[in-house]
Amino acid sequence: MNIDQLRAQRSSGFRRLRFEPDLERCYRNIRNEGIRERARPVSAAALLLFLVYALLDALILPPSIAGETMAVRLLITCPVIAGVWWLSWRNISPGTFVALYGVAYLIGGLSVVAIIGIARLADHPLPYEGILLMLMFGYFVMGIPFRTVSILSMLVIAAYLAVEAATGMSLRQILVNGFFMITANIIGMVGSWLSEHRQRAHFLDRQLLETSRHQAELESQRKTHLITVASHDLRQPLNIISLVLENLTANGLPEHQARLVSRLKHSVTHFNNLLASVLDVSRLQEGMIIPEPKELSPLEVMQQIAATCSEQAQRQGVELTTETTGQAVGVTADPELLHRVLQNLVVNALDHSNATRVSLGSTRVGEQLVFEVSDNGKGMDGATLDQIFAPFYRNSRHNDPGLGLGLAIVRELTGLMGGACEVTSRPGHGTCFRVSLPAAKAPATATMQHAGNTGHSNRDHCLVVVEDHHEARHWVCQTLTAWGYRVQGFATAEQAVDQWPDLPDTLLVSDIHLPGMSGHGLFDVLQHRHSVAGGILMTANTAHPQGYDPALRLWILHKPLIPMRLRAAIMHLTRSEN
Incomplete structure (x- = not known):
């Protein structure tokens, strides 16, 4: 009936x-x-x-x-x-x-x-x-x-x-x-x-x-399916464009072409941020986001944010720094949601504050771990502060890019994790956003270093790329090769298992959704054989949470791959072996 x-x-x-x-x-x-x-x-x-x-x-x-x-x-x-x-x-x-x-x-x-x-x-x-x-x-x-x-x-x-x-x-x-x-x-x-x-x-x-x-449930399922399909189908071509632009940058183009590539990269990054915001809002409205809290290292969280946003900061001439009190303390949060919250705050500061310096820090206050994103930019008046977290609110409507969703998403995601977000600012004296989350005992960490200061040769590691999409596989391999790694590429997990290189410290970089054996299944097989030192699984399906599993030494990254974050994840795996 x-x-x-x-x-x-x-x-x-x-x-x-x-x-x-x-x-x-x-x-x-x-x-x-x-x-x-x-x-x-x-x-x-x-x-x-x-x-x-x-x-x-x-x-x-x-x-x-x-x-x-x-x-x-x-x-x-x-x-x-x-x-x-x-x-x-x-x-x-x-x-x-x-x-x-x-x-x-x-x-x-x-x-x-x-x-x-x-x-x-x-x-x-x-x-x-x-x-x-x-x-x-x-x-x-x-x-x-x-x-x-x-x-x-x-x-x-x-x-x-x-x-x-x-x-x-x-x-x-x-x-x-x-x-x-x-x-x-x-x-x-x-x-x-x-x-x-x-x-x-x-x-x-x-x-x-x-x-x-x-x-209503069927309608919600249809919307969820639409969001998932739209996310996958839009992220895959963006992933290829992002990798192509990374390779163009790495090839030492003439100055006028380099400026053109830089503008393209900025536009692609902006479009990716818009897409992520729209999808985040849709997932929040449909109740698709369920936090999975873990005990995290604040230092590693901030270093991942710095690695993700450092290229944009350099392009805009902004000094991006991370600060920590040195206390042995952790934070209880969902790694993907926390990364999204802090990334939104840092990108917001880079895009809208007119600052020359943006700082990301953390400190313990009672039973809370407080992340602070501060800048020395133009600041905001009281009327703006009252509306800053409202959806679709934009401080400078004609000049600032975006939809005005970033800070609304920050507050929603923070609330889902049982935390709170607040802001203080004065015109001409910069702005400081504070995200408070439950503190936890300090987990064991493996400190990442900036990709440009590795202390060892990338040739010490072999990266195996498994991706059934030919063009995506080609450009991932090209990007990793340009970074100085030895790279082998395969179209299927079965090919990778049969032809896995007999080399120490080999890392897996694989798509999750493969014909036949999945990326997760491939990593499990390689771990059982003790043939892999760590892995990075990529997916355009945002239903798979991003983040790092230290027990498995496994990263999950969403497409489109942000080259700096991919590089930071590889550096994290290689440095933590030492």
């Missing part, structure tokens, strides 16, 4: 207590299963009630009558009720159980009629209140469907009136008793109709809510 059919059913009403056939079947299945569960306490209570009545028969009625009435209760009525309770736990269809439940109700009512008849034949008439009790029990306690209980109750009343007529009751008394019995039955029918109508209305409401929720 779709939501339009449900709404049409609710609009048309159901005074006859019938739905459209498909919906009626669904309702009856749910209703019948509910009756089965309801029958357990009801049958237990009814069994107790009839046992009490059997005891009262023994105490109140003459022995000749009590023997017969107790026999009816104990040999017919109580076994039938006990059978209902037993059947409620058996594996029979709900519809079959409800039919047997109705039969048990009819037998219970007829047994009361039989007891009244036995007493009347012995000239010890009993009142018909027992019949009234059975009627109300069927209508309001047992929960039998309206039509079924109405028909069965009429049969019980008819049997009672027939017994009274057969045992000599006067016509006038039969009419009086019949009037009260039928009146009580009508009251019960009205109450039963209202109860079932209310149950059907609640059923429709629940179905509408469930269908709406299901449609």
Whole structure:
């Protein structure tokens, strides 16, 4: 049933207590299963009630009558009720159980009629209140469907009136008793109709809510799929463009061409930041981002940010520095989200502050580890500070690039990690952003150094590139070769396993999604063979969290690859071997 059919059913009403056939079947299945569960306490209570009545028969009625009435209760009525309770736990269809439940109700009512008849034949008439009790029990306690209980109750009343007529009751008394019995039955029918109508209305409401929720989940899944596909399909060509530009820069172009390449790199970086911001906002709105906190080294986190942003800082003539108090302290955060937060803050300072110096530092304040991104730029006034974290807010609308999402994303991601973000600034005195996160014990670190000051030859390491996209593989290999590494490239994981170089300190640089064996599977095989010193897995699917796993010595990096971050990750793996 779709939501339009449900709404049409609710609009048309159901005074006859019938739905459209498909919906009626669904309702009856749910209703019948509910009756089965309801029958357990009801049958237990009814069994107790009839046992009490059997005891009262023994105490109140003459022995000749009590023997017969107790026999009816104990040999017919109580076994039938006990059978209902037993059947409620058996594996029979709900519809079959409800039919047997109705039969048990009819037998219970007829047994009361039989007891009244036995007493009347012995000239010890009993009142018909027992019949009234059975009627109300069927209508309001047992929960039998309206039509079924109405028909069965009429049969019980008819049997009672027939017994009274057969045992000599006067016509006038039969009419009086019949009037009260039928009146009580009508009251019960009205109450039963209202109860079932209310149950059907609640059923429709629940179905509408469930269908709406299901449609919302499907829509969310479609959006999630769209975001994932868009992310992958846009990042792959950007990855190739970024690598091509890195190689053009490395080839020593003439000055005017070098300026052109620099402008292209800046535009590609800007476009990549815009894409990342839009995708981040979409993922936040769809609830796709779930933090995976770990204990991180603040120094390594800041060095990764410096490596990622140093080229942009150099191009803009800005001094980018990192500072730490030297305290042995860590931070509990999701590595990918923390990198995104600090990168956004540093890029924001580089793009919008007009500063000549940007500093990234960390210090412990109580139980918090506070990252500070400060600059000596133009600063902001109070009105700007009040709106700086609002989505799509831009301080200099005509000159500053971007969508105004970076700082909004910073606050959202920080909040997801259980932290807080604040800013202080004065016009002409620079700006300082502070990100506070839970402090942790200091993890073991392997300090990275800048790529330009390695202290050893890149030729000491061999890098194996596995990428099924031919052009992407070519430009990754070209970039790594230009950086001075020995490089081998393969299109599949199986080729890499078969032709893996027998060299020490070999690193894997692989796409995650490969035909056949995945990048993760390849790294596992190589680790099991003790053939790899570490790895970098690349992916355009942002559902895979970025970051470093020190236990596996494995980096996950998103495409498009930022050359400086790729280089920093390689340097981290090579330096940590020493």
